[in-house]
Amino acid sequence: MHLADLQTPALVVDAESLEANLAAMAARWPGETLRPHVKAHKTTALAARQEAHGAVGFTCATIREVEGMAAAGLGRDLLLANEVLDTRRLGRVVADGARVTVAVDSPETIAAAAAGGVREVLIDVNVGMPRCGCRPEEAGALAARARTAGLTVRGVMGYEGHLQAWPDPEERARLTDEAMTRLRAAHAEVGGDVISGGGTGTSACNPWVTEMQAGSYALMDSTYTAAGVGYAQALHVLGTVVHVSPARPDMPAYAVADVGLKALGMDHGNPTIPGAQVWFCSDEHVTFAPDDPVRVGDRVLVVPAHVDPTVAYHERMHLVADEEVLETWSVDLRGW
Amino acid sequence: MHLADLQTPALVVDAESLEANLAAMAARWPGETLRPHVKAHKTTALAARQEAHGAVGFTCATIREVEGMAAAGLGRDLLLANEVLDTRRLGRVVADGARVTVAVDSPETIAAAAAGGVREVLIDVNVGMPRCGCRPEEAGALAARARTAGLTVRGVMGYEGHLQAWPDPEERARLTDEAMTRLRAAHAEVGGDVISGGGTGTSACNPWVTEMQAGSYALMDSTYTAAGVGYAQALHVLGTVVHVSPARPDMPAYAVADVGLKALGMDHGNPTIPGAQVWFCSDEHVTFAPDDPVRVGDRVLVVPAHVDPTVAYHERMHLVADEEVLETWSVDLRGW
Structure with a gap:
């Protein structure tokens, strides 16, 4: 056609630009170090392209995204980087064989994960944006609580969303450093292999995460272009x-x-x-x-x-x- | 549940408030004088409630809305209050028995309507908002052109969208009067039974239209509440x-x-x-x-x-x- x-x-996607974007991010964050965020495209066919470029795990923002990714055979390692209280549907995805890790930041979200049949969590840490996430000094106690509830704590996540489109790149890098200092402090208390965070806007100035949650780089928008992120x-x-x-x-x-x-x-x-x-x-x-x-x-x-x-x-x-x-x-x- | x-x-809808809103607008604009705009709710089940309150025709903004309304048995008199160039799908809806009237404002949109099997049109007139719609002084010639192309011209439409949330009600009424003066001038040149226009924000101060296109009144939002429209x-x-x-x-x-x-x-x-x-x-x-x-x-x-x-x-x-x-x-x- x-x-x-x-x-x-x-919606039209330029195939050459998409491929160039996927290749460029995969070169910077190869294999398991990139955990593409599917909330930016909500399309399993595009996620499959990201997998072809080496990604193993994916980041999701909603239960529907987790379900859809698992149903599409892309459920090797799904992170729901969001707090949920009704975890029944997630438990079913786990029971069907996908690997699902959920963000928790409170006794309530830990209890919900355990009750719903989720087995693995990350402690979500507030790194400077007033949204979800515990304070760094609370992270260790929450991790202990999660382990007591029978959950495996894989590590921490913290999203510096307020810095993604910060206009000045040097200031963005400095503030990202500060935000990740909070996350690393939390990780020292929590343990585990995973420090998850970042986004397209900080993907070039955040060397501290073990996995980068970027999503917008694949398709892009005028806000990120104005921020000079290079995709x-x-x-x-x-x-x-x-x-x-x-x-x-x-x-x-x-x-x-x-x-x-x-x-x-x-x-x-x-x-x-x-x-x-x-x-x-x-x-x-x-x-x-x-x-x-x-x-x-x-x-x-x-x-x-x-x-x-x-x-x-x-x-x-x-x-x-x-x-x-x-x-x-x-x-x-x-x-x- | x-x-x-x-x-x-x-999305949750308070049944009592919805019913009160539908009744209040139907009391002000009874029967065929109200042509509810389905773009505000995109829900045929809600449109059926509006029909139960007396509405005969409906206003649509997209081809999908026209198709869906016809498929739901709500196609007695559908107005697509929007310009379209690819009218093939509309022609199929007409062929299947629904009544579909389309807005036209140029030789191209008239040609598209005629070529696609649409039989009835309104001349869309710009009444002050820089969007679609011809100038009032062009309306007569466009109507003649449409009739020459074999279309039935039912009248005119003109949407005073820029006035819907005008803060001061008296000024809103005065400006609506001005806008409708333009529409009535066009109608004098075009002929036909229909003068279609209006919206929730001007539904109490626009006595000049023969059919009111209000939509938001059914569900409402904070912008219209701030404008004091009374739903x-x-x-x-x-x-x-x-x-x-x-x-x-x-x-x-x-x-x-x-x-x-x-x-x-x-x-x-x-x-x-x-x-x-x-x-x-x-x-x-x-x-x-x-x-x-x-x-x-x-x-x-x-x-x-x-x-x-x-x-x-x-x-x-x-x-x-x-x-x-x-x-x-x-x-x-x-x-x-």
């Missing part, structure tokens, strides 16, 4: 121009394409369109001022500001090379 | 507290629930939580400071800032009364 035959809006924009939302308004005395020229805020994660702001200024998005439309005139029926490639919530809106993504659709992948890890 | 048995995050918040995203951090010298107390930006439309900003201050959202979490202490495992009800893109993330919504789940509805009109 040709790109022109796709109904829009449609190619592989993902676009393909749209069709449905309206053109020529310049008039009371209004400059603008055009409208069928890529709206239900096709884009909007928490990082408007998307960008190369060769145009984006004015605003509404449910099913983006209004933009193109540098050069466009016509109704033209196609446009829209760059999302945040890849993860963009992908989560779409049922499928199309792998494309030279305007040909090579494969169509189901975004099969959506929902909860 | 009890509310406490729902896995989270989950009840029927929709919440139910979450579970997964982490609690007590007050410390360097950080006030906060909690984290499993309702993140993949469960919420974020283009209107952060959600709200009654009895708490929301700090920020990440993919699967909301971090908030509760007025009164909460515990891990507690449930929270999160109010989205924008209902439409919130619903579009969810596979189902649960109709709830007195903490009992009465029905579970598939959000079956998602995607394109």
